[in-house]
Amino acid sequence: MQKLVSLILSIFLLNSLVIAKEGMWLPMLLKSLNEGDMKAMGLNLSAEDIYSVNQSSLKDAVISFGGFCTGEIISDQGLILTNHHCGYGQIQRHSSLENDYLTDGFWANDFKEELPNPGLTATFIIRMEDVTDAVLAGLDMDDQEKDNSKTIKQRIDSLIELNTKDSHYGAYIRPFYYGMEYYMFITETFKDVRLVGAPPSSIGKFGGDTDNWMWPRHTGDFSMFRIYADTNNLPAEYSENNVPFKPRKYFPISIDGVEEGDFTMVYGFPGRTQEYLTSFAIHQTKEVLNPAMIDIREKALEIMNRHMQADDEVRIKYASKNARISNYWKKWIGENKGLQKTDAINQKRQKEDIFQQKVSGNSKYVGLLKSLEENYKAIEKYALARAYFFEIPNRKLELIGLSGRFRSIVNDAMNGTEASEEKINRLKRQINAHFKDYDLDTDFEISSALIKKYKNDLDKEYVPEIIQKTDDQLQVYLNAMFEKSIMKDQELLLSMLENFSMKSAKKISKDPAYMLMQNFNEIYAKRISPEYLKYSTEIQSLNKLYMEGLREFIPSKYYPDANSTLRLAYGKVEDFKPKDAVNYDFRTNTAGILEKYVAGHRDFDLPDRLIELIENGDYGPYQNADGSMNVCFIASNHTTGGNSGSPVINADGELIGLNFDRNWEGTMSDINYDIDLCRNISVDIRYVLFVVDKFAGAQRLIDEMQIVDKKESSQLNEN
Numbered sequence: 001m002q003k004l005v006s007l008i009l010s011i012f013l014l015n016s017l018v019i020a021k022e023g024m025w026l027p028m029l030l031k032s033l034n035e036g037d038m039k040a041m042g043l044n045l046s047a048e049d050i051y052s053v054n055q056s057s058l059k060d061a062v063i064s065f066g067g068f069c070t071g072e073i074i075s076d077q078g079l080i081l082t083n084h085h086c087g088y089g090q091i092q093r094h095s096s097l098e099n100d101y102l103t104d105g106f107w108a109n110d111f112k113e114e115l116p117n118p119g120l121t122a123t124f125i126i127r128m129e130d131v132t133d134a135v136l137a138g139l140d141m142d143d144q145e146k147d148n149s150k151t152i153k154q155r156i157d158s159l160i161e162l163n164t165k166d167s168h169y170g171a172y173i174r175p176f177y178y179g180m181e182y183y184m185f186i187t188e189t190f191k192d193v194r195l196v197g198a199p200p201s202s203i204g205k206f207g208g209d210t211d212n213w214m215w216p217r218h219t220g221d222f223s224m225f226r227i228y229a230d231t232n233n234l235p236a237e238y239s240e241n242n243v244p245f246k247p248r249k250y251f252p253i254s255i256d257g258v259e260e261g262d263f264t265m266v267y268g269f270p271g272r273t274q275e276y277l278t279s280f281a282i283h284q285t286k287e288v289l290n291p292a293m294i295d296i297r298e299k300a301l302e303i304m305n306r307h308m309q310a311d312d313e314v315r316i317k318y319a320s321k322n323a324r325i326s327n328y329w330k331k332w333i334g335e336n337k338g339l340q341k342t343d344a345i346n347q348k349r350q351k352e353d354i355f356q357q358k359v360s361g362n363s364k365y366v367g368l369l370k371s372l373e374e375n376y377k378a379i380e381k382y383a384l385a386r387a388y389f390f391e392i393p394n395r396k397l398e399l400i401g402l403s404g405r406f407r408s409i410v411n412d413a414m415n416g417t418e419a420s421e422e423k424i425n426r427l428k429r430q431i432n433a434h435f436k437d438y439d440l441d442t443d444f445e446i447s448s449a450l451i452k453k454y455k456n457d458l459d460k461e462y463v464p465e466i467i468q469k470t471d472d473q474l475q476v477y478l479n480a481m482f483e484k485s486i487m488k489d490q491e492l493l494l495s496m497l498e499n500f501s502m503k504s505a506k507k508i509s510k511d512p513a514y515m516l517m518q519n520f521n522e523i524y525a526k527r528i529s530p531e532y533l534k535y536s537t538e539i540q541s542l543n544k545l546y547m548e549g550l551r552e553f554i555p556s557k558y559y560p561d562a563n564s565t566l567r568l569a570y571g572k573v574e575d576f577k578p579k580d581a582v583n584y585d586f587r588t589n590t591a592g593i594l595e596k597y598v599a600g601h602r603d604f605d606l607p608d609r610l611i612e613l614i615e616n617g618d619y620g621p622y623q624n625a626d627g628s629m630n631v632c633f634i635a636s637n638h639t640t641g642g643n644s645g646s647p648v649i650n651a652d653g654e655l656i657g658l659n660f661d662r663n664w665e666g667t668m669s670d671i672n673y674d675i676d677l678c679r680n681i682s683v684d685i686r687y688v689l690f691v692v693d694k695f696a697g698a699q700r701l702i703d704e705m706q707i708v709d710k711k712e713s714s715q716l717n718e719n
Contacts, residue, residue: 021571021636022673023559024270026183027051027059028128030568033557038570042263044651050267050568053127058653059566060249062267063227064123065645067564070268071122071225072647074253074655075704078227078245079196080122081688082645083660084204085323087223090117091198092320093436097312102319105200107696114194114226116238122193122227123170125566126186131159131173135182142364159184168234176560177551178544185565190245192228192238197698199223199691200607201319206593208603209326213334213664216588217632217681218596221660222688224701251647252706254654255622255686258633260586262573266637266659266680268646270562270569273670276547278369279348280376282671286339288380289387290332292457296391297329299449307442309602317437325396331667338668338677347672355546358553365549372542379535385462385528392450393520398443402434403487403514404521410514413505424497431497435490440482448478461527464519485513562640569643569680571636576679578665587633587684589624590614613694620694621709622686631687633657634679640670648682654708657682 025034031047050058065071069086073079084091094115095101108114135155139148160171163186170187198204203220211217228242229235236242258264274281304322308315339345352369359365393400405427409419452474455467467474486492486507496504508514551558575586594614598604613619619629639646639659648657659682662669666678689707692698 022638022675023557024273024562024567024569024638024640025559026128027267027566027568028130034568034570038263038265041570041572042651043265043570045653049653050265051128056249058249058251058267058649059125061247061251062125062566062647064121064125064269064564064566065225066120067123068271068642069644070642070646070659072267072645072655073227073247073250075250075706076246077704078229078247079250079701079704080193080225080227081647081655081658082223082225083658084198084201084221084223085327085660086645087195087198087225088205088323089320090115090120090195090225091223092316093117094195095316097316100316101198102201102316105198105203105696106195107197107698108195110700111226111244114196116192116194117225118238120193120225121189121191122225123187123189126169126188128566129184129186130181131184132181134159135173141180156182174563174565176563177558178540178547180544180548181560183565188235190227190229190235192236192242194226194228196224196226197692197696197701199696202605202607203610203691203695205323206604206606207596209330210603212327213330213661213667215584215634215663215679215681216592217661218588218590218593219632219660219683220687220691221683222658222691224692250706251649251655252653252708253685253689254650254652254656254708254710255689256656256709256711257624257630257686258573258587258650258656258684260573260575263651264571264573264635264637264656265649266569266639266643266646267649268567268639268643268659269564270567270640271564271642273562273640275561275671275673276543276550276558277348277671278372278376278543278546279345279352280373282339282345282348284376284380284383285671286336286345288384290336292384292387293391294329294332294336296388296396296450296453297325299453300396300446301326301329303445303449304442307439307445311439314439314442317439318442321437330664334664334667335670336668338665338674339672341665342668342672342674342677344668344672354554355549359549362549365545368542368545368549372539372546375535375539375542379532379539381459382528382532382535385458386524386532388454388458388462389520389524389528392454393517396450397447398434398438399447399482399485399487399513400517400520402431403485403508403511403517405430406508406514407517407521409500410505410508413500413502414509419500424500428494428497431490431493440488444478444482447482448475451478462523464516464523466516466519481512481516485511487511487513562642564642569637569639571638571680573633573635574679576634576663576677578663578677584634584663586635588631590619590629590631593631607695610691610695613690618694619690622690622693629687629690630684632681632683634663634681636675636678637680638669638673638678639680643680648680648685655685657685658688 028051030050035047061073063071065082065086069082071080071082074081091101135152140146156173159173164171170189171184173182173184175182199220206219207217227245229245230242233246304318308318409423412419451467452471455463460468469477573586575584577583596604597606617627623629639662643659646659647655648659650656659680661681663679669678693702
């Protein structure tokens, strides 16, 4: 009897985990799945106000910023608000020792001063459509041995062609629930996106690596861009004749502030979650893969930070790279801590026990979890080798990475084919971009450390024979490789591309950096990738079956994992208690900025102008009733990477903040969401306006926005 009661309580707990505030929901399904719950929590809008194909709605003010972040439109002239760290690469590319926008900030005084960013895009979602029937019709999806991938791809390609032909729209179709459902997204992508404004990094990155993924935060993590269109308001390549885009919808901005318990929404493009993984997958992530990746990045960051601190030119060159590397290094550390604190592996095991009880006697699921366990054990060594391959030679070794860009034209030449002009020109651009942000000494030291680590940590079968030496012998080899490689000579590489020939291809093919790159790739292609693919395909199939069983036998509202498609999360502004005797408030204010201030510190220095404004309490109309100024706040919205820059919206559809991070204890939310521990972190929109207005004096941007002050209107009405 006690076991029965325990099982019933466990099932109730399992069902309760996916209600209310947890989840990243498809906007087109809000009316059927979420509207009632959201209204009960305080929403004053309808589902149609949030997502509609028949009228303008909030979705029309949300963009995928560059394909890696989210942004929102905040004026009728296409003004974009996103995070400082989302625009960091563009800010860095426009920076130099003479114009150090990273340190000093940048504010265009008019449209003509706004800076173009080749390759940067802003993509709107025009509509979504469930195309599951069209993709899967007539296919036997229960036959685990049958490969339907070719047919599915052909159908997807046909649907995209049918829905975009003779239009300027794009489209993509993504699988959901491990391929049980498919949805199509019709898109409109703008290619002329210009930098409008950014605060100095001492505001936009205040707290730096020290505060990254942490709460409390005092970071003004925002930057501003603008979409430009042709004279017909349609997407166009960059041109001086383009004009500011006229959006279908933009967000009004509330300066009423936030209070504990306020309803909030986050609308954006979350990148990737895996909420329905089994205990076997969580164990492999926590105990094997995360520790390895943390150690690799820790070594790279130690070397990079030392070189950046010693030389301002290197600091500027490596600022964006450093930020990218450190971001997930710290995230993985926090994720492991969160998985440990929430006893995630045992939690998953309990859910698996419930699943086994519910499907008992059903032959379709017999041995399912055992098969998953066996496949995760089998894939582990390949998963680790694969992680090392992508993390070290592909991402951290710059000389090796640049040599890899020559593979295509070298292969063309070796096969008697002349490289196309397009390939040559693209390679020239890549070479120039590489050397703009490259320091040979930094690359040499990082490469030396990480190649030795690659050799020492992995089984010999996954290590190129050319580097299977003692550390001392390997260092001699690396010294010679860097000395002899032509990959460090920008002028020589560009001159070779002017008249690329078989002779050029042979010279590159014998380059020591190119040869090492080829060895890495050959081992990956022959010894790692095939085995990894074999087991991961089987795991994918088994996970799909597990997901199917969960939905059939343990009914609930199962939101799909994030996959860089437009989603809505909702929750409330609330504090949290990460551990005994620690209770974090839901908001921070400018007093905390001065408390953290350390003159000259890499993470906690401040501009004199900001100090002056804070000390004088000169906050303009953006302050609280008591004269204080809020900076950031937290809420229980379910977010992940890709949600950076997402609008945080109140119950009336007004912008109240800009999402930029999660709390460190809650970073495990990608694979094990915990409503008590997970919080998204946002910069208060009033602090953004304060910096734009009072700090930067960019009144022209304030004038573009529709600012809503209900409290002031209410007081006027009362008088």
